[in-house]
Amino acid sequence: MREITHMTDAPLPHPDTRMRKVPARALPILYFAWAHLCLATAFALLAMNPHRFAGFFYQAPTMAVVHLVTLGWISCSILGSLYIVGPLALRAPLPAGAGDHAAFALVAVGTLGVTSHFWIERFEGVGWGGVSLLLGIGWVAARLWRALSSAPIEGAIKAHVGCAFVNLLGSGIFGVLLGFDREHGLVGGSPMPNLFAHVHLAAIGWGAMMVAGVGYRLLPMVLPAAMPRGRSLWVGLVLLEAGTVGVFFDLLTAGRFLPVFAASAAAGLAVFLSQVIGMFRQPRPAPPELARPDFGALGAMQALAYLVLSIGMGLALAWLPISDLTLAPAAAYGVFGLVGFLSQMVAGIEARLLPIFAATHAIVRSAGSFPASPHRMTGKALGAIIFSLWTAGVPLLAAGFGLESAAFLAAGAWALLLAALLGALRASRILLHAYTTAPTLKA
Numbered sequence: 001m002r003e004i005t006h007m008t009d010a011p012l013p014h015p016d017t018r019m020r021k022v023p024a025r026a027l028p029i030l031y032f033a034w035a036h037l038c039l040a041t042a043f044a045l046l047a048m049n050p051h052r053f054a055g056f057f058y059q060a061p062t063m064a065v066v067h068l069v070t071l072g073w074i075s076c077s078i079l080g081s082l083y084i085v086g087p088l089a090l091r092a093p094l095p096a097g098a099g100d101h102a103a104f105a106l107v108a109v110g111t112l113g114v115t116s117h118f119w120i121e122r123f124e125g126v127g128w129g130g131v132s133l134l135l136g137i138g139w140v141a142a143r144l145w146r147a148l149s150s151a152p153i154e155g156a157i158k159a160h161v162g163c164a165f166v167n168l169l170g171s172g173i174f175g176v177l178l179g180f181d182r183e184h185g186l187v188g189g190s191p192m193p194n195l196f197a198h199v200h201l202a203a204i205g206w207g208a209m210m211v212a213g214v215g216y217r218l219l220p221m222v223l224p225a226a227m228p229r230g231r232s233l234w235v236g237l238v239l240l241e242a243g244t245v246g247v248f249f250d251l252l253t254a255g256r257f258l259p260v261f262a263a264s265a266a267a268g269l270a271v272f273l274s275q276v277i278g279m280f281r282q283p284r285p286a287p288p289e290l291a292r293p294d295f296g297a298l299g300a301m302q303a304l305a306y307l308v309l310s311i312g313m314g315l316a317l318a319w320l321p322i323s324d325l326t327l328a329p330a331a332a333y334g335v336f337g338l339v340g341f342l343s344q345m346v347a348g349i350e351a352r353l354l355p356i357f358a359a360t361h362a363i364v365r366s367a368g369s370f371p372a373s374p375h376r377m378t379g380k381a382l383g384a385i386i387f388s389l390w391t392a393g394v395p396l397l398a399a400g401f402g403l404e405s406a407a408f409l410a411a412g413a414w415a416l417l418l419a420a421l422l423g424a425l426r427a428s429r430i431l432l433h434a435y436t437t438a439p440t441l442k443a
Contacts, residue, residue, distance in 0.1 A: 023084045024096030025361050025434055027104060031080025032350070032431075034108050036424040038072020038115075039343070043420055046397075046413035054406040057331045058195065064118035069338060070202060071111045071133065075168070077346045078210055079107065079140055084357045089217045090157070092147035099139060106136030114179075127179030134172045141165035153217065156233035160213025163241050167205025170248075174198050189252060192322055197251035199334070204265055205244040207342045208307070212236065212272040222297055222352045225279035232271055240268025247318075262318035266311045276304060295383035299348030299390060306340030306394065332402035339416070340394040347390065347423055351383065358433035365435070382426055389419035 042065045046053055053062050086094035113129025145165070148158045174187075175198055181187040187194060220227050243265025250258045313333040320326050393415030400409025 027096040028080040028083045031076050035073050035076040038068045040420040042068035043413050043417035050406040050410035060121045064115045067115050092151040103136040103139035106132045123182035127176045130176035164209040171202040193251045197248045201248045224284045226282040228275040236268045236271030259318045295387040296351030303345035310337040328402045332398040335398035354430045361434040389415045
């Protein structure tokens, strides 16, 4: 038992504790399965027909692939993870009932509706798919916020999670309006600034905000390290939220303060990165069975390196007007932010989170014993291959979109498709332990 509890700040639940403290089992698996399917589909579409995507990125098929990554992989993985980190890391029990499963169905149907209607260029269908997504995400947001309200954790972490959901719902509402706008002219304005405003509110306000908020609790358990505390967490939140909202409205209104708001968002992310550096400076003894190198943690660290690169490129682009000269680096910037940072961060954290989840349920099913340490559930060789494929695939994909090169795009997409398929295989092997009942090691 000690080997697993080493990765959390509270003991894992014993079978005689109330089951509400144990993460839901089936629902996170549904979210992760759907997320892996969406990611593999996105890279498969790119790999099998790279010439279709090698031109200007503002086209319907590319938007379909982008939303498979952002909605299908990133958002669904985060939603599934929250049903695990809620009770285990955020101290907020989140049992899954019929409403939660219905919300998953709404999210999955909405993701399929948005991406498929982008693919066939029926934009009103994009809007209706977005409505389904908003209903499902709104349910999860309400459930989580109610659970967090009494959770004994830092208020700044609760605020990060709350702001992330507000930003996601705001981005979703605006995305629905953009979908209907193509048929009914609801929004107005220029297409490119509207697109960039929508993307930044979702990517920074939802993805990066949630990574920071949950990361303050989860990364110390993964590394392991001391938990960050203090006023700096609130400072980072205010800077990040103010910058994100400012960037959104400045892009919509063609204001003159975009560099200021971009600098505020960058400063908020810099606070988060400084806390991560502090975690490395205050390490705690790692479990003796933890494989070295830890490729899950390496993937998360590489994702943070792409965050730094994205911050630098974003600040530079904020000073420049949208033009033909800035569209190529903007495409690469999008790949670095959405795939290099957010997508790879999700993959890296999943590699460490799923073993904890599977071991928890193995303990419950085995009446206080478990069949294997969570650190033995992932293959070191498989982890090395997946990490190498992400390392090669992201820059190749960015070069493909930035240079409008089908060859680079195909190379990056095939590498990332293989990484996605092997990641799904690894996740499946880990999750089988959640259904194990025959113990070999006493707790």
